[in-house]
Amino acid sequence: MAAPPLGICYVAGAAEAAGHEVSVLDLCFVRNNCGNRIRQAVESFRPQLIGISVRNIDNVNMIHPVCYLPDLTKIVKQIRLHADVPLVVGGAGTSLMPAQIFKLLGADYIVVSDGEVSFIRLMEALESGRSPHDIPGVGMMVDGRFHLTKPELNDFTVTPPDLGRWVDLKPYQRIGSSYNVQTKRGCRHRCIYCTYNQSLEGNRLRLRSPVDVVDEIEEALFKYGPKSFEFVDSVFNDPFEHSVAILEEIIRRPWNAEFTAMGLTPNRLDKQFLNLMWRAGFRSFMITPESASPIMIRNYRKGFSPDELFQAAEAVNRTAFAVWWFFMIGGPGETNRTLQESLDFALKHLQRNGRSVTHIAHFFTGVRVYPGTALWDIASRGGFVKADADLGNTVWYLSENLDLEEAVEQMSRAAAVAPEVYLGFDERILMFSKAGALFFKIFRLPRPYWRYFRAVNSFGLRTGIRFMFRPRDLAGFLKDSLRCQGYAGRLIS
Numbered sequence: 001m002a003a004p005p006l007g008i009c010y011v012a013g014a015a016e017a018a019g020h021e022v023s024v025l026d027l028c029f030v031r032n033n034c035g036n037r038i039r040q041a042v043e044s045f046r047p048q049l050i051g052i053s054v055r056n057i058d059n060v061n062m063i064h065p066v067c068y069l070p071d072l073t074k075i076v077k078q079i080r081l082h083a084d085v086p087l088v089v090g091g092a093g094t095s096l097m098p099a100q101i102f103k104l105l106g107a108d109y110i111v112v113s114d115g116e117v118s119f120i121r122l123m124e125a126l127e128s129g130r131s132p133h134d135i136p137g138v139g140m141m142v143d144g145r146f147h148l149t150k151p152e153l154n155d156f157t158v159t160p161p162d163l164g165r166w167v168d169l170k171p172y173q174r175i176g177s178s179y180n181v182q183t184k185r186g187c188r189h190r191c192i193y194c195t196y197n198q199s200l201e202g203n204r205l206r207l208r209s210p211v212d213v214v215d216e217i218e219e220a221l222f223k224y225g226p227k228s229f230e231f232v233d234s235v236f237n238d239p240f241e242h243s244v245a246i247l248e249e250i251i252r253r254p255w256n257a258e259f260t261a262m263g264l265t266p267n268r269l270d271k272q273f274l275n276l277m278w279r280a281g282f283r284s285f286m287i288t289p290e291s292a293s294p295i296m297i298r299n300y301r302k303g304f305s306p307d308e309l310f311q312a313a314e315a316v317n318r319t320a321f322a323v324w325w326f327f328m329i330g331g332p333g334e335t336n337r338t339l340q341e342s343l344d345f346a347l348k349h350l351q352r353n354g355r356s357v358t359h360i361a362h363f364f365t366g367v368r369v370y371p372g373t374a375l376w377d378i379a380s381r382g383g384f385v386k387a388d389a390d391l392g393n394t395v396w397y398l399s400e401n402l403d404l405e406e407a408v409e410q411m412s413r414a415a416a417v418a419p420e421v422y423l424g425f426d427e428r429i430l431m432f433s434k435a436g437a438l439f440f441k442i443f444r445l446p447r448p449y450w451r452y453f454r455a456v457n458s459f460g461l462r463t464g465i466r467f468m469f470r471p472r473d474l475a476g477f478l479k480d481s482l483r484c485q486g487y488a489g490r491l492i493s
């Protein structure tokens with residue numbers, strides 16, 4: 001699921017609008033010769049400053065953990081080899097653990113949270129020989145110690161990112177990626193594990209005018225003709241009225257486009273709203289209840305009631321959307337009973353049974369513990385996370401009341417009868433996603449391509465190959481994987 005680098009495009013656009021000459025080098029599809037590409041870019045552009053966007057530090061998968069930081073350090077080494085200029089690091093990954101990323105990459109400056117204003121002010125300070133240490137959101141070494149000035153979260157009124165102006169969108173479009181659009185910043189939810197309302201976007205909602213958002217979509221549609229657009233807000237349908245205004249504005253325009261969104265809440269996801277989404281051009285979306293157990297919905301502080309969740313599922317079942325549901329197993333208070341409640345919800349409400357809707361019910365085991373979250377405090381109070389813990393080490397929460405062997409059994413039983421149930425373990429098939437994308441493209445199958453997970457699972461179940469590649473002792477494998485990483489909860493020893 002390659003995502004065009006929206007963040008760096010915002011920053012590039014803002015820097016250019018402030019009078020700087022800017023060039024973006026996208027390394028997403030460069031496999032082995034990053035060094036060459038970096039050298040060529042440096043030689044042709046001769047930058048006076050280089051910024052790196054660190055979006056992901058790892059894949060947040062406890063079963064198959066992949067850390068991207070070693071590759072990143074190699075990239076930084078190459079940059080240092082070819083350019084003797086200040087190096088600034090920004091992006092969501094950086095904002096999650098600024099001091100650690102700063103140190104690991106040996107950067108000169110980092111920018112936390114929104115990049116546009118801080119980056120420009122940083123460049124102005126460097127140009128005029130002033131120290132940028134007091135610029136909001138900027139981190140650097142001061143008197144031998146890392147110093148970070150608290151970010152200021154400005155209103156969301158920046159230059160539209162114009163992705164195709166900065167990066168080649170064709171390779172993204174070839175593998176089915178959408179054109180990403182942000183309609184707001186900030187999240188007012190208080191889910192215990194989440195970082196969005198903290199260093200990433202803050203909890204003050206900063207809404208863009210619906211007309212501006214749809215103007216941006218219209219311009220991109222005519223300039224680059226993407227097959228689909230994806231809203232990348234933390235929660236697309238919150239505030240409800242803002243999302244309604246955007247959908248209505250899309251409907252008012254004379255063109256048609258296809259939309260999807262990452263992150264909807266079940267709150268007020270009723271027949272009327274779904275109908276509006278459909279009329280605007282939505283054919284799929286992701287939704288993140290994380291649990292269907294009343295206890296866990298409360299413990300995670302999800303901000304909706306179990307009834308709202310059931311009603312949302314029933315309303316979705318009367319549509320033809322492709323919907324990817326996310327469940328996070330193992331948070332504080334999770335037991336095998338609460339897990340079963342979530343599985344039963346998937347088996348009862350998220351199965352196709354002759355309906356036209358396609359559900360994927362994705363169950364992840366373990367909850368990533370990020371610094372600054374309420375979950376971090378819970379884990380610290382339990383003595384599982386030490387105040388001086390090495391944050392570069394991934395830490396997972398797994399409830400002490402969850403019997404892991406039994407949990408694996410429960411999930412496997414559900415997956416054996418429902419192709420909709422997709423386990424973290426199944427992410428292995430993503431290895432074949434490029435080949436899959438080619439197949440779907442040749443046969444002109446509708447996007448997003450993840451809607452075919454269900455069909456793939458169904459095929460796997462019928463032929464008996466679904467569980468063939470699973471480690472024989474999945475619970476044991478999980479425990480080993482946990483032991484290799486930092487972890488919290490029952491398995492600490």
Ligand code: B12
Nearest residue numbers: 002003007051053056057058090091092111114115180232
């Ligand atoms: C939408 C989203 C997705 C969508 C993307 C859809 C799309 N077409 O773009 C989907 C669902 C596909 C997705 C997938 C994944 N995601 Co995601 N995703 C997000 C989310 C919610 C928003 C990202 C976004 O586009 N923001 C809008 C842009 C404008 O903001 P931004 O990139 O942060 O950029 C701003 C600043 O960071 C800064 N900045 C950025 N770059 C730079 C560079 C410089 C030099 C400077 C100065 C500043 C700067 O300025 C920008 C403008 O203000 C974030 C969480 C969040 N709220 O940020 C997670 C998040 C980025 N995702 C995350 C992860 C882990 C993933 C996956 C690896 C999950 C998985 N196992 O598959 C994949 C990876 C996909 C990929 N190829 O990168 C993590 C990364 C953290 C980590 N541990 O690594 C995040 C932070 C969520 C989390 N806390 O777990 N994701």
